[in-house]
Amino acid sequence: MTKDLKNKGLATKAIRGGLERSQFKETSEAIFLNSGFVYDSAEEAAGRFRGENDGFIYSRYANPTTSVFEERMCLLEGAEAARATSSGMAAVNLAIMSHVKAGDHVVAPKALFGSCLYIIEQILPRFGVKVTLIDGTDIDQWQKALQQPTSAVFLETPSNPTLEIVDIAAVADLAHKVGAKVIVDNVFATTIYQKPLELGADVVIYSATKHIDGQGRCLGGIVLSDEEFIEEVVAPYHKHTGPSLSPFNAWNLLKGLETLELRVEKQTDNASRVADALAENAKVARVIYPGRDDHPQAALARQQMKRGSTLVSFEINGDQEETFAFLNRLQLIDISNNLGDSKSLITHPTTTTHSSVSEELKAELGINSNLVRLSVGLETADDLVEDLLQALEG
Numbered sequence: 001m002t003k004d005l006k007n008k009g010l011a012t013k014a015i016r017g018g019l020e021r022s023q024f025k026e027t028s029e030a031i032f033l034n035s036g037f038v039y040d041s042a043e044e045a046a047g048r049f050r051g052e053n054d055g056f057i058y059s060r061y062a063n064p065t066t067s068v069f070e071e072r073m074c075l076l077e078g079a080e081a082a083r084a085t086s087s088g089m090a091a092v093n094l095a096i097m098s099h100v101k102a103g104d105h106v107v108a109p110k111a112l113f114g115s116c117l118y119i120i121e122q123i124l125p126r127f128g129v130k131v132t133l134i135d136g137t138d139i140d141q142w143q144k145a146l147q148q149p150t151s152a153v154f155l156e157t158p159s160n161p162t163l164e165i166v167d168i169a170a171v172a173d174l175a176h177k178v179g180a181k182v183i184v185d186n187v188f189a190t191t192i193y194q195k196p197l198e199l200g201a202d203v204v205i206y207s208a209t210k211h212i213d214g215q216g217r218c219l220g221g222i223v224l225s226d227e228e229f230i231e232e233v234v235a236p237y238h239k240h241t242g243p244s245l246s247p248f249n250a251w252n253l254l255k256g257l258e259t260l261e262l263r264v265e266k267q268t269d270n271a272s273r274v275a276d277a278l279a280e281n282a283k284v285a286r287v288i289y290p291g292r293d294d295h296p297q298a299a300l301a302r303q304q305m306k307r308g309s310t311l312v313s314f315e316i317n318g319d320q321e322e323t324f325a326f327l328n329r330l331q332l333i334d335i336s337n338n339l340g341d342s343k344s345l346i347t348h349p350t351t352t353t354h355s356s357v358s359e360e361l362k363a364e365l366g367i368n369s370n371l372v373r374l375s376v377g378l379e380t381a382d383d384l385v386e387d388l389l390q391a392l393e394g
C-alpha cells in the first residue's frame with residue numbers, strides 16, 4: 001500500500017499512508033488499544049521472538065495503530081523507517097542517546113528549544129560526551145567546530161523562539177566529512193515546508209504534539225531515518241527503554257495528519273497576514289518571520305523552506321511590564337506555551353519556555369524581555385489582526 005503512494009501528493013500520503021484495515025474493513029484506522037498479543041502455539045511464540053515469523057509481540061516494541069502512524073510519517077518525510085515516541089522530547093532523547101557514547105563529540109547551535117538544550121548541555125557531559133555549542137547561523141563556526149571527529153550534529157531550523165535559519169545542506173556537507181550524523185528537529189517548518197533528508201540530513205525528529213496533532217489533544221513524537229540507523233541503533237534502544245507512543249495517541253495523530261497540509265497552509269496564510277500587520281504598527285519594534293523579505297536570512301529561508309510556516313516572533317516597543325500588559329489585553333489569542341495548534345497561542349519566552357536558559361545566553365540569542373512568540377492558528381485572519389491591534393493600542 002505504502003509503496004503505491006510514493007509518487008502521490010502530500011495530502012494523499014497524509015490521508016492514506018500506511019493504512020491497514022482489519023477483517024472488519026473499517027473506513028477510519030482502528031485503535032488497537034492493547035498492550036499484548038497472543039500466539040496460536042508455543043512454537044509460534046518462540047518463532048516470533050526469534051524473528052522468524054512476522055507479527056506483533058508487545059506494544060512497547062510495536063503496535064498496529066502506532067505502526068500505521070510510523071509508516072505514514074515515513075511516506076511523508078521520504079524516510080525508510082521510524083520509531084514513534086510518547087513525546088517530542090522522548091524522540092530527541094532517543095535519537096541522541098541511542099547513538100552517542102562516552103568520548104564522542106556533539107555539535108549544536110545555542111539557539112535550541114529549552115529542553116533540547118538541557119539534554120545537550122546538561123545531560124550529555126554527565127556521560128562523558130564532549131559538546132560544542134555555536135552560533136548556528138555562522139557557517140565559519142560550524143566549520144571550526146567540525147574539524148574534529150564528531151558523532152552527531154543536532155539542530156533546529158527555524159529555531160525557537162528567534163526563528164533563526166540554519167543552512168541544513170551546508171552543515172550536512174561539513175558534518176559528513178568528520179563522520180557526524182545530522183539530526184534535524186523539524187517542528188517549526190513541518191514536513192509540509194521543509195524536507196531535511198532531501199537537504200542532506202540523516203535523521204529527522206518531530207514533536208507530533210505540535211502541528212501533527214495540532215488540536216491540543218495529546219503528546220507524541222517520532223524519529224525518522226534510513227533503515228540501518230533506525231533498525232540497528234534506534235530500535236533496540238527504543239524497545240528496551242520504552243519511550244513508546246500510546247496507540248490511542250497514535251490514532252489521534254493519524255487523524256491530525258489527515259488535515260495537516262490544509263491546516264498548515266491556512267495557518268501560514270494567517271501568519272503572513274499577521275506578520276505584515278505587525279510590521280506596519282508603530283508599537284512593534286521588530287517582527288521576525290521567515291516568510292518576510294526583512295528576515296535576516298530571507299534568502300536561505302526561501303532556499304530550504306517552501307513557506308515561512310506558522311510562527312511569528314516580535315518585539316514590543318517597551319519593557320517587560322508593557323509586554324505583559326499587551327499580552328494581558330489580548331481577548332481572543334490565548335497565553336500558552338504550546339504551538340502549532342488550531343487556536344492562536346502566544347507566549348513570553350524569556351519567562352516561560354526559556355526561563356531555564358541563563359540570562360547571558362538569552363541576551364546573546366536575543367530572547368529579550370519585550371519578545372513574544374505567536375503561534376498563529378486557524379481563526380479568521382481579520383479577527384486575529386483586530387485582537388493584536390487592540391492589545392497593542394492599550
Ligand SMILES: *Cc1c(COP(=O)(O)O)cnc(C)c1O
Nearest residue numbers: 087088089113185187207209220
Ligand atoms: C515542543 C518541542 C519539542 C518537544 O516536544 P514535546 O512533544 O513537548 O515533548 C522539541 N522541539 C521543538 C522545536 C519543540 O517545539
